[in-house]
Amino acid sequence: MESSRLRVAIVGGGIGGLTMALAISRCAPDIDVDIYESASSFGEIGAGIGMWPRVWETMQFLGLEEDLKRIIGTPHASGIQYRKSDQSEGIAFGSNMIHLQTIHRAEFLEILVDRIPSSYGTHFSKRLTSYVDGDVGPVTMFFKDGSSATCDLLIGADGIKSQVRETMYISMAEIAKKNRDPPENVDRFRDHTKCVWTGQLIYRYLIPSEDLERVYPGHPCLKAPAQFHGKNKFIIGYPISRGKFINVAAIIFKPEYAGSTFHGSWSTHVPHRELIDQFVDWEPQARCIINLMKRPSRWAVNCVPSLPAYHFRRVALLGDSAHAMTPHQGSGAGQAAEDALVMSSLLGRPEITRQTLHLALQVYDEIRRPVSQRVQQTSDEAGLLYSFNNVDYQYNPDNHVTSMDSLKRIHGRILDLFKWTWTTSAFEDRDRAMKILTDRLKSSRV
Template identity: 30%
Template sequence: MSPSTVSNHIFQNHPSLPIAIIGGGLGGLALAIGLIKHGVKVHIYEAAAAFSEIGAGVAFGPNSTRALSLIDEKLLAGYKKHATFNENRERDDTFVTFRYGMDSRNGNGRKAGDLIWHLEDIWMPENAKKLGVRTRSCIHRARFLDQLVALLPEGITSFGKSFERINTLEDGTVKLCFSDGSTALASAAIGCDGVKSKARDFVCGASVQATYAGEYAYRAMVPRAEAEKALGKELACNGQLYCGYGAYIVTYPVEHGEFTNMVAIPHEKGDSWTWTQAEWTVPATRQEFLRHFEGWYPPLIDAIARYCQPQKWALFSLRHSEPYYKGRLCLLGDSAHATTPHLGAGAGMAMEDAYILSNLIASMNSTDEIEKAFHAFDAVRRPRTQQLIENSLVAGLATDFIMPGIEDDVDLLKGEFEAWYKWLWHEVLEYQLEKAKGML
């Protein structure tokens, strides 16, 4: 069977029970859309009172937009309505432009703001063009969520359902228990409840928890006019990554260029970091941000300081070797493999997950065989997603000029980043799916 072949196989749902999706974030909703497309009955249980997303922009590379099209062409069409691209058409194939965020210390005389190189898809840029997008596209999380919700039928979501535990009944079905005392039965369940997942405790054990990466982020949404005034049109309206000694800043346009999203990420010194606060988002001041970025490119720092949110976000990652499923409970997205944002690939990996898992489930005869689908999903997705976590952590060191053996040698850095992005962007998801189906 070729990777593009569409099977006429029809999945037989449990006669009365749906597959439960725990969590209504981007990954959970994308999975629901994929399953519904194949005629699989689902129900979403979301802890909040309504669908919502935290954060501003999310970046998608060619692998991510390809996954959207494979899940459902309507999803890609909705995404494109709100996607923002590099405004300079000469940068259609560019994911991000690397620049010095501070004066170089390696003797090459380069100054803060100077160009280092353009990170481009030098392998298959036509892949993005065929989908009507470009190598880099960005979207406001809330806009993307709206497009996902628009593709869901009414009546398949229960809100205010904070998952607490799961029990497997004698007939193999599962019973979900929620913090409000209510319960629900399902033929199987998929945990899409994020980096602080409770579903993960029942799959991997309570010891598998996300660990602090020694980094946190300051964020600012700068109006276009102010960004252009500070940086000029080229820097304000196209994706930029400013490298520095011990930190980096990434900027890119969102909302069709109405704003420039700016994220500044310092790296804590040493390697024995701990995050002692109970919350992962804590108050921060403008003065604290300015202390971290003293000596950086002044126009950039001034723009961020004026619009910086009074908070900082700790960065965590979920490195582990445990299977992503146990019995009839499987994990997807951040609940299984949360990563740092240094390659701009976390949300895209959830879209890949949704494509693979929805198709594997649909290829089964019924939910009685769903554990086979979960096993095949784990076999093909765990190596790739855990490798992303490792690559992203090292990429964070690279952008901070502290990667061992390379530091601020920008020629060597270019080779590292090109290797990471070639691996990331040009995985053929259809072949990955066929490999997984061959394990069933």
């Protein structure tokens, strides 16, 4: 029996890895896929995720629209509302009317799991320790349980602490050292194995909607996303699970620690008092949310600084393993989906074989790296605006007074930062990638 055109291994069975698997099934059905997950079953951490119009297009392409509508329920009544809330009486300073679909991560993952072809291999309790990608033969993966496996293409969708990324950049550093590159170049490759702390902490909680309705009837978060802002902190809340819960995140900024290493557990449950003490004297709309977060989990927000490459030889990075970012544009999961759309479309070309695979991976890197890293930057800038750390903000720390002109400038800049989510399309990037690949394939045959 004739072997498949390519054997692909996806390391990581979260939203990014499973979206990639589903995208391959749609764009390249003649490719064999194996998924390796370190846990004993598929699962997701965190609660809510957002999908902008740009990402929703990809969900439609993957055939997920109806399933997603079923778990979203009634669309939000309005866009995101913004309030300055670090005072006894808050100030509304605008809204973002672009429609944001809000979804529970676990429910989204269940949809993906149900859609994965039964012919795909799924392997649990497989924690990758390293891989070898030599000049000949397949890529060989090694797992903590002592087993190994091979593939033609290894896709690292194993998150911000990616072992695939670590092995890839250690390999690049060793080659640079062998080639007698300057020591600083070798060290730079090794530095890319790590992630860094942004200086930000997120307190997360799911509030039953009925609890919020009881203490604050008609609260804006019951119907649509709302954000409450103050110096060096803000709160966002929005309904998920057909309105059953309000997903809440309270974010604290410590700018002096940005770029450092966070010591201790990245996520842990903390006493309610730790959170309450940080929002004393805020307006009632904000404080009632904080008061309902009875046992919040605290997360250190880490990121992967801009990488010089998303692939090396026959290994590629996807999602957080390539571009873990701050959550301030609600685009982490969406960028993973766009990675999957572009890469699977390139792999779907019948001319891509074991011999021409490198051409597809080069184009994937050229198209997806600038786009995703630009989103990383705009997400960081949005965080500065949300926490009133932008240079235009005129602020009196003694009485929390600011001018409406300053707030209007912030609101205008927020709207500018989000234009890409609805005025651009990932399919434009995909089509550009396909054209470049066509040209490269023609050149390779000359």
